[in-house]
Amino acid sequence: MMILDCLRMAGTALVRQRLRTGLSLLGVAIGVMSVIVLTSLGEGARRYVTGQFASLGTNLLVVIPGKNETTGGLPGMGGAPEDLTLQDAEAIVRRIPGANAVAPMSMATDLVSYGERGRQVPVIGTTSDFMIARHLRMAEGSFLPDVDNDRGAPIAVVGKKLAKELFRGERPVGKVVRVGDWRIRVIGVMDSRGVSVGLDMDDCVLVPVATGMRMFNRSSLFRILVDVKVRADQDETKNQVIRLLADRHQEEDVTVLTQDAVVSSFSSILNVLTMALAGIGGISLAVAGVGIMNVMLVSVSERTFEVGLMKAVGAKEHQILGVFLLEASLLSSLGGGIGLGLGLLSVEILGKVFPKFPAASPLWAIGLSIGVSVTVGVVFGLIPAHRASRLDPVVALARSK
Amino acid sequence: MILLDHLCRDYLVGGQTLRALADVSETIEAGEHVAIMGPSGSGKSTLLNLLGCLDRPTNGRYVLDGQEVSGLSTHELSMVRRHKIGFVFQSYHLISRLTATGNVELPMVFAGIPRSERLKRVAETLDWVGLSARAHHRPDQLSGGERQRVAIARSISMKPRLLLADEPTGNLDSAAGAQILEILETMNRDGLTVITVTHDPGVGQRAQRVLVLADGEVVRRVPGREIVEAYADFNREQQASAGSSS
Numbered sequence: 001m002m003i004l005d006c007l008r009m010a011g012t013a014l015v016r017q018r019l020r021t022g023l024s025l026l027g028v029a030i031g032v033m034s035v036i037v038l039t040s041l042g043e044g045a046r047r048y049v050t051g052q053f054a055s056l057g058t059n060l061l062v063v064i065p066g067k068n069e070t071t072g073g074l075p076g077m078g079g080a081p082e083d084l085t086l087q088d089a090e091a092i093v094r095r096i097p098g099a100n101a102v103a104p105m106s107m108a109t110d111l112v113s114y115g116e117r118g119r120q121v122p123v124i125g126t127t128s129d130f131m132i133a134r135h136l137r138m139a140e141g142s143f144l145p146d147v148d149n150d151r152g153a154p155i156a157v158v159g160k161k162l163a164k165e166l167f168r169g170e171r172p173v174g175k176v177v178r179v180g181d182w183r184i185r186v187i188g189v190m191d192s193r194g195v196s197v198g199l200d201m202d203d204c205v206l207v208p209v210a211t212g213m214r215m216f217n218r219s220s221l222f223r224i225l226v227d228v229k230v231r232a233d234q235d236e237t238k239n240q241v242i243r244l245l246a247d248r249h250q251e252e253d254v255t256v257l258t259q260d261a262v263v264s265s266f267s268s269i270l271n272v273l274t275m276a277l278a279g280i281g282g283i284s285l286a287v288a289g290v291g292i293m294n295v296m297l298v299s300v301s302e303r304t305f306e307v308g309l310m311k312a313v314g315a316k317e318h319q320i321l322g323v324f325l326l327e328a329s330l331l332s333s334l335g336g337g338i339g340l341g342l343g344l345l346s347v348e349i350l351g352k353v354f355p356k357f358p359a360a361s362p363l364w365a366i367g368l369s370i371g372v373s374v375t376v377g378v379v380f381g382l383i384p385a386h387r388a389s390r391l392d393p394v395v396a397l398a399r400s401k
Numbered sequence: 402m403i404l405l406d407h408l409c410r411d412y413l414v415g416g417q418t419l420r421a422l423a424d425v426s427e428t429i430e431a432g433e434h435v436a437i438m439g440p441s442g443s444g445k446s447t448l449l450n451l452l453g454c455l456d457r458p459t460n461g462r463y464v465l466d467g468q469e470v471s472g473l474s475t476h477e478l479s480m481v482r483r484h485k486i487g488f489v490f491q492s493y494h495l496i497s498r499l500t501a502t503g504n505v506e507l508p509m510v511f512a513g514i515p516r517s518e519r520l521k522r523v524a525e526t527l528d529w530v531g532l533s534a535r536a537h538h539r540p541d542q543l544s545g546g547e548r549q550r551v552a553i554a555r556s557i558s559m560k561p562r563l564l565l566a567d568e569p570t571g572n573l574d575s576a577a578g579a580q581i582l583e584i585l586e587t588m589n590r591d592g593l594t595v596i597t598v599t600h601d602p603g604v605g606q607r608a609q610r611v612l613v614l615a616d617g618e619v620v621r622r623v624p625g626r627e628i629v630e631a632y633a634d635f636n637r638e639q640q641a642s643a644g645s646s647s
Contacts, residue, residue: 005510016498309494312455313508314483314559316476393455397494398446 003326010327013299021331024288024295028335028373029342031285035369036343036361038281040350042274044359049270050263051358052195059100060133061226061238062257063092063245082249083220086149086209092226095244098237101129101227104149104209108216110180112158112205114166121162122204123179125212133225134193136201141173141188144208152210157188161202179205182215234258278365282372288335289376296328296384307388308396321389328381329374336373340366402431402562402594403452408461408471410447410617421447423617424461429596431562434589436605436625437598438632439614440639445598446567448614452596453486453565454478466562483512487556489585491568493548495540495555501527502536505555512559526554530584546577553584557593564588566597570604582607602632615639 014021065084089104096102106125111118128146130136136143143157156177163172163186172186184207193201213219228237238256246252300307310320343361350359410422422444429435437445450456451463454470457478463471470481488494495504502523509519527536530550540548549569556564566585570578586607589595597608605611605628613621613635623631 002513005516009510012498012503305494306496309496310507310511311479312453312482312488312494313511313555314479315511316479319511394450397455397490 006323006326007330009323010330013303013327014331017299020295020298024292024331025335025338027288027291028285028332028376029339031281031288031376032336032339032369032373033343033346034284035278035281035365035372036340037346037350038277039274039365040343040347040359040361042270042277043362043365044350044357046267046270046274047358047360048356049266053259053263053266058259059228059231059234060259061228061234061241062262063088063224063226063241064255064257065220065223065253067253067255082251082253084222084224084245084254085220086213088245088248089221089224090149091244091248092224092241096226096237096240098229098233098240099226100229101132101225103127103130103133103225103227105130105222105225106209106212106216106218106220107222108212108218110215112162112166112177112179114175114177117166117168118178119165121159122199123212123215124204124206125209125215126206127209129227130206130225133227134201136193137191139189139191140171141186143188143190144206147208150210152208152212152214154182154184154211155187155208156184157190157206158186159190159200159202159204160192161200162205163189177205179207180215182211184211234260274362274365278368281369285369285372285376288373289332289380292328292331292377293380293383295331296324296381297387299327300324300384300388303388304391304396304399307391308393308399311391311393312397317389321385324385324388325378325381328385329377332373332377332381333370336370339373340370343369402433402466403427403429404462404464405429405451406462406464408448408451408458408463410444410451410456411459421617422451422458425617425619426461427612427619429594431594432589432592433610434586434595434608434625435597436608436611436628437596437614438600438602438605438611438628443614444617445614447617449565449567449596449598452563453488454481483508483559485562487559487561487564489549489552489556489564489566489569491571493540493545493552493572495548495551497540500537500539501532501543501551501554504540504551505558507555508559522558523554526558527551529557530554544577545573546580549573549577549581550584553581553588557588561593563594563596566595568599569597570599570601578604602629605629605632 063084086104089102092099093102103126108123109120110123112121112123126144127149128144131143139160156179158172166177167175172189174186176183176185190201207215226241228234238258241256242252242254245254307320347359347361405425405427408422408425409420412419412421425448437448439445451458458471461471462469465481466485470478473481505523505526506519509522527533530553532547532550532554535543535547543551569585570581573581582604585595585597597604599605606625608625611623611625611628612619613623613632621631621635
């Protein structure tokens with residue numbers, strides 16, 4: 001008996017029971033579609049988050065006050081024994097030769113207004129190196145000048161979106177805005193950069209770090225960004241920064257994050273999330289498998305005489321097993337194919353509706369869902385097929401009389 | 402061709418052994434046309450199942466074409482059925498979703514015969530039973546007689562040596578029944594051994610000889626031409642026996 005004959009027999013049996021076949025196909029299709037869509041969402045989340053970090057620049061070190069190695073929690077969330085200071089940032093500039101740019105950051109949210117228009121936006125106190133560390137470009141005017149860190153001029157660079165909303169067609173450069181109680185002159189507008197790790201660079205204000213610290217009444221920094229000259233030296237530079245600050249603070253009390261570590265950490269977490277989502281989809285696929293088994297058991301029961309006849313005309317047990325098993329596999333494979341098509345279509349639609357969310361089904365999920373759907377057919381078709389193959393031909397033929 | 406030697410078949414029903422066939426010894430020559438008759442429960446179907454290698458005897462020997470088949474494995478019995486035996490059933494047993502061609506083709510599919518060869522044989526057999534024009538009709542598009550002719554075409558598609566017909570005219574009107582019997586007789590004349598199970602003495606008289614079963618035993622062996630009278634006597638005796646026992 002050839003595989004084509006088996007397929008023909010299985011195909012005609014499935015076509016004959018259109019409603020039952022359709023519902024079984026639907027069950028498997030929904031299962032596979034769930035796996036595809038859910039893993040796409042998980043993968044999309046992973047890509048989105050890692051993309052956000054990567055957009056900061058892959059040579060970037062982020063120095064955060066506090067050390068949380070033992071607890072394994074997110075750095076910066078616990079207490080900081082010693083604050084990061086402007087002097088720390090200056091020491092890094094002086095003593096770390098691998099540092100290309102060092103940008104201290106102080107940060108708060110404040111009311112920024114121009115005339116009657118204003119709203120709360122993040123205000124970041126930093127230096128000219130911030131432009132290098134965050135890969136920024138100017139749309140007009142100039143960035144913060146390269147001056148001593150303790151010189152706090154009342155000047156600001158604004159994000160493009162904020163500039164558009166505040167100035168409504170007027171040229172922003174040279175205008176004076178209010179930031180809290182401060183009157184600040186706008187010297188430049190950043191080119192569009194978008195959201196990066198929760199901070200919308202299009203919707204913020206940058207001021208000199210000394211201005212920011214006075215404005216927020218702070219003596220310590222939020223963090224220090226260090227752009228490393230050579231990517232290969234990243235780990236060495238990181239260790240140098242840790243050692244330097246440990247010397248200055250008399251203890252190792254900072255955490256230095258590399259982009260790779262952050263990206264890898266988030267990527268791992270989100271990979272687990274994706275797999276969990278695949279598991280949830282897999283459950284619906286298993287339910288579909290039970291549906292197939294049910295359908296096949298009913299089918300075997302209804303076609304008892306057919307099995308008896310097959311045996312009477314000389315079919316061997318393994319041939320009958322093959323016919324029913326192929327029927328179940330065909331059902332699950334077709335369902336899997338339909339589910340895959342619908343899943344990919346849904347992901348495509350998702351991409352069109354939410355263009356910023358990079359939803360995409362990972363290849364392993366596609367392969368896995370197809371593999372599992374076929375396996376589901378084989379596994380759940382095995383019991384009914386085995387039952388059919390073991391039917392006593394006399395009983396099977398007598399039952400149809 | 403067929404040797405039945407003290408053949409018995411017992412069934413275990415509700416913890417008790419029920420003897421369905423008791424000590425049947427018979428020889429059927431190749432090319433014979435034999436009918437098996439008897440009242441319901443006499444063991445006709447049991448004997449037919451054993452002859453068709455669908456079942457195994459509890460005791461005794463069954464030799465088919467010189468091969469002892471009573472001790473064969475399930476797999477080996479399948480091969481015997483495939484190559485040596487054709488079945489015709491009272492209710493045709495055609496697969497409703499398949500066309501006449503598909504149904505006739507079925508035994509050859511399991512035998513692994515290439516499709517081109519199968520279609521050639523299907524065309525020949527359907528032509529032989531006069532159904533060439535109905536090759537692509539499904540069973541529900543055929544009359545009873547036509548369905549039984551498709552079943553006959555299927556039974557001979559593997560060119561068997563033995564044809565077992567279980568009430569082949571039981572569901573047919575007299576004209577269609579006569580046509581089926583004519584076909585069976587023609588096949589028998591061509592050398593096929595035909596064994597027919599029937600309740601109808603009219604069918605039995607077309608056989609060369611008739612075995613009459615009662616309570617699992619062969620109680621009479623009658624030439625086909627004498628079965629009408631002999632079976633009437635047998636029925637009278639049965640009724641008398643039933644009357645006296647009650």
